Amino acid sequence: MQEYDMFSKTTKLPDVLFREAALRLIELASFRGDFYRCLLTHGRLVDRFPDEVQHQMNVALTFIKMKRFQDAKKVLHDIIEYDHSNGVALAYYGYIIKVDEDDIEHGVANMKKGLRLSGDQISDAKFYYHLGHGLMFLGRSAEAYAVFEHAASLGLFLSAQQRSMYNIEGLTGQLSVSGFSIRAEATRVLHSEPKSMEGGKPKNYR
Numbered sequence: 001m002q003e004y005d006m007f008s009k010t011t012k013l014p015d016v017l018f019r020e021a022a023l024r025l026i027e028l029a030s031f032r033g034d035f036y037r038c039l040l041t042h043g044r045l046v047d048r049f050p051d052e053v054q055h056q057m058n059v060a061l062t063f064i065k066m067k068r069f070q071d072a073k074k075v076l077h078d079i080i081e082y083d084h085s086n087g088v089a090l091a092y093y094g095y096i097i098k099v100d101e102d103d104i105e106h107g108v109a110n111m112k113k114g115l116r117l118s119g120d121q122i123s124d125a126k127f128y129y130h131l132g133h134g135l136m137f138l139g140r141s142a143e144a145y146a147v148f149e150h151a152a153s154l155g156l157f158l159s160a161q162q163r164s165m166y167n168i169e170g171l172t173g174q175l176s177v178s179g180f181s182i183r184a185e186a187t188r189v190l191h192s193e194p195k196s197m198e199g200g201k202p203k204n205y206r
Contacts, residue, residue, distance in 0.1 A: 018048060026058075035066050053079060057088060064092065069100035087117025095127055098134050108134040125156040129163060 013021070022041050029037040039062045045055040056079055063072035073096045079089040094110025097103045111131045115122060122128075128151035135144035148160040157163045 015048070019045070022048075035062055038062050039066070053083065053086065057086075060089070060092065064096070069096045072096060073100075085117060087114045087119070088121050090114030091118060091122055091127065095130060099130055104134045104137055108138060120154065123154055123156065125151065128156060132163070 022045050026038050026041050029035075029041070039059065042055055042058045042062055045052075046059060049055060056075055060072040060075040060079070063069070063075065073093065076089045076093040076096070079086055080093060083089075091111050091114025094107045094112075094114055096107075097110060098107025101107070108131065111127070111134070115131070128147055132144040132147040132151075135141070135147060145160055148157060148163055151157050151163075152159050
C-alpha cells in the first residue's frame with residue numbers, strides 16, 4: 001500500500017498510471033477501514049481531474065462514512081449547484097438532512113427526487129433503509145414498502161421484510177432451523193467431550 005501511496009503523490013506520472021495507483025490505494029485503504037487515507041487520495045484525484053465530478057462525489061461519500069456529515073453536505077451542495085441533474089448528489093444531500101439534521105420530510109423529498117434522477121446508480125443498503133424508514137415515519141407505508149422491495153431486487157436486502165444491512169449469503173434468518181442446528185452441534189460436543197462439561201478446575205481457555 002505504501003508503494004501505491006508514493007505513486008499517487010507523484011505528479012510526474014502519466015494520467016493513466018496515476019489514476020490506476022490512486023484507485024488501487026483507495027481500494028486497499030477502504031478494505032482496512034482507513035477512510036482518512038481514502039479521503040486524501042480522492043482529493044488528489046479531484047486536483048488532477050477537476051472536471052470529473054465523480055471524484056468530488058467520492059470525497060462526499062467518504063465524509064459520510066467518517067460521519068463528517070456537514071463536510072459532506074458542503075461538497076454535495078457544490079456539485080448540485082454545478083449540475084442540478086446530479087441525482088446521486090441530491091439523494092445523499094437528502095440523506096444527510098434526514099439522518100444528521102433530523103428533518104425527515106425535507107430529507108425524504110430530496111432522497112426520492114435524487115433516486116428518481118439517478119436510476120439504479122445507488123447501491124447502498126443504508127440509503128434505502130433510511131429512505132424507507134423516513135417514509136414509514138411520514139405515514140407513507142406503501143411507498144416505503146416499494147422502496148424496500150426495490151432494494152431487495154438489487155440484492156441489498158434479503159427481502160422487503162428482512163432488511164438487515166449486514167446480509168450474509170446463506171443466512172436466512174430462520175431461527176427455528178438454526179436453533180435445531182445449534183442444539184445438534186451442542187449435543188455432539190457434549191457426547192464427544194463429556195469431561196470438558198464436568199465440574200472442577202476449569203480449563204484455561206484464552
